Amino acid sequence: MQPSLRHLPRALRTARQGPRAAAAAAQASLRQQPAPSRKLSTTSPAASSSVNETEISHFSALASSWWDPHGPSRPLHLMNPLRHDFIQSCLSSPPPSPSTTTTTTTTNPRYLDVGCGGGIFAESAARLATTHSVTAIDPSATILSVARAHARRDPSLTKNKLVYLNETIESLPLPLPDQDEQPGGFDIVSLFEVLEHVDYPSAFLERVGQFVRPGGWLVLSTIARTWTSWVTTNVVAEDILGVVPPGTHDWYKYINAGELREWFERKNDGGGGREGGRVWGVPRVMGVVFVPGLGWKEVRGSEKVGNYFLGVQRVA
């Protein structure tokens, strides 16, 4: 599915006329236009759904090839080991304040994987011996049928450890307090390559955050909105190399790590947490680069250029 050309930068439209024309147009654009700001306000409209039907149709059409490691989802397969490394680095980082020490330690994490797709991360998380459970949700029933069929191949996964739900984060009931009346929630809420596909990212993040228990982590990966990412993800990956299908990315929906940092900081303003304290700790960010033939590699500072991971601990 093609994105509306109306929304695409001129050089991307030119890319369809060939790489040379695209490169020339990209250079001209670089000189002329600053990157516009993505609306990530704290006061976005109360959205009843973050789902964009065009996005869901696009991904549903890829469902049958989701588990082909050489198919359109290849970049997601190759990214998976780094997701686990990044989560481990978050879990082993020092607590943001002494008061959170007791809620930080999680020996048997409960995961919520939001926008799980065919289950590349959800399955791998459920296979970890330490994992208590994985709840994986996606708005596409078509993709979830592929995810469920794949998980059934491994009976150890479906013995209550991995559950797929055809839900959005808005339709999923909020976690209830535990038996000690402490706030409930998941130890790790993952949001891999989803944020750049949702409508109303601020309201979406606000809702996702409510599923993280105090001491738990929200871990996401997404793409910065820079001219480099526009050239690499839209022009090179989609139009020239064809690593991902055309129409997968809308550059205007990308969000910079700095914008997310500010968003979490603003959520702490006025002490929105329990007992008037902070809600979120200081986000950890890791920039990653796709190296053809080698896969994804961590490259310091590259979060300012393109793909990155961000993890943030809920402190209250």
Ligand SMILES: C[S@@+](CC[C@H](N)C(=O)[O-])C[C@H]1O[C@@H](n2cnc3c(N)ncnc32)[C@H](O)[C@@H]1O
């Ligand atoms: C690029 S895929 C990533 C899939 C999976 N997280 C992974 O990385 O392997 C994007 C996924 O986000 C889902 N998605 C799109 N909009 C969503 C929304 N508003 N809420 C939750 N998931 C959404 C799509 O159905 C699709 O499965």
